[in-house]
Amino acid sequence: MQETILLVLSLLFVMLLLVMLGQKLRISYPIFLVLGGLALSLVPGLPHIVIDHELIFLIFLPPLLYEAAWYTSWQDFWRWKRPIGLLAFGLVFFTSTIVAYVSRAMIPGFTLPLGFLLGGIISPPDAVAATSVLKGVKVPRRVTAILQGESLINDASSLIVFRFALAAVVSGTFVWQQAAATFLLVSGMGLLVGLVVGQGFYLIHRYLPTTPSINTALTFIAPYSMYLLAEEFHFSGVLAVVSGGLLMSYHSHRVFDAATRLQSTSVWASVGFVLNGLVFILIGLELRVAVEGLGNYSLKQAIAYGLSISGIVIIIRLLWMYPAAFIPRWLSRSIRTSEPSPGWQGPLIIGWAGMRGVVSLASALSVPLLLAGGQAFPQRNLILFITFVVILVTLVFQGLTLPAIIRFTRISEYDSQAIPTDEQEAGIRLRLRTVALAHMGQHYTSDMQENELIRALHQRMHAEAQRTGNLLEALDYDESKRLALQRYHQVLLDVLQVQRKELFALRREGVFEDEMLRHQEAQLDLDEAKISHMPH
Incomplete structure (x- = not known):
């Protein structure tokens, strides 16, 4: 037990060092962590690190998906639902089909169900990899929104393909009509479970006497509840987390106060960073496991298969992008008038941002060692190695x-x-200041002289506190001034409340980006926190 804890702590320390080195070299941290893990796996004497796929699916996947859904703009998601759906469902199925037939023709002993199994494993791009690479690079809002939306739901479609293919390999039969009906059931019920559980947590947050610490803890319980409940009934846990996360994100401005948002944001940022970092370094460390499990295949053969499949996956995505982007525009005048043309640049960037990651690795590791009859699962080791090569090639x-x-x-x-x-x-600041001035003029005009006194008093106290470095000295004033200061603080809190309501109105109007509105909301939260910590 102590050795395991020590190993985890060592991985965390190495991960932090690699992230800092990657920042210094200006290399996206998922890429650098995979390369670092790859280098560590080649160190002689390093303990064998075998990842349990259940660990990734149950520990890592729900919070990472929930965090991604939380910061996804519902407005942008709905606006670009057509290209998102074509990528998250159409491209996943198309990639799985092409990979299935190519791998059967290329690899001796590979059957069509095994090909679909491999296709389902390597078809979904990784959200964190694309997002981290795009940080610091200016791209249109539309490109970012489509990539974020795709990453939310393509995991679900690929895992469903994986499940059907795995069942076909085990049973030896596959019925398209039954698979299609099951797909609709699994997807629809997964969405429903997420919405129901999310609504339950919304009611808890809104109507029970919670605290910032309780609210933050509940945000970690929520994704696991959604995922486990859906999986218990064999529905899509991924879609449950995504739908529930979007619902909670939409209602968060109503149920969370400033203290909760500040605390939960900082906690989630740290936890999300650690989880993502561990996953990517573990991907690199799996090289030794993948190589040692090749069995009858030589390393040269396996690398050739992996590189070939990687090239096919990249080409398929690029070939898909342009018809998917332009054929709907040719067929519908309303699309041409409502959506500007993406040009040749947009599809190229989205097509090239197809890096694979954590879900592909977890799916490959979840392939069972044995069939129901006790025989070894066919081609399992080769599937794992090809998956590793595809992740490495696309990510790096x-x-x-x-x-x-x-x-x-x-x-x-x-x-x-x-x-x-x-x-x-x-524009946002102008709207907020306008409503603040209107509120002040309506409710505090008669107290203008008193407000001036309060403002001057506050400035004097603040200067004195900064000069002496002792807040207690700044509290040395008479009772009348203390009451005036309390009134001043209350005026500020009232103004902040009015500005929050205006932010809600701006969000409903849909003119400004959700990211910009979140930024302004965070600024209001900080202002409220400052007022709360001022001497009264």
């Missing part, structure tokens, strides 16, 4: 070259409806 090769491709395309914001970031910030 595409991840490192994606910023260069973005610069090559010289892409700019092609959505005429999109407002530049600086203009959005200025």
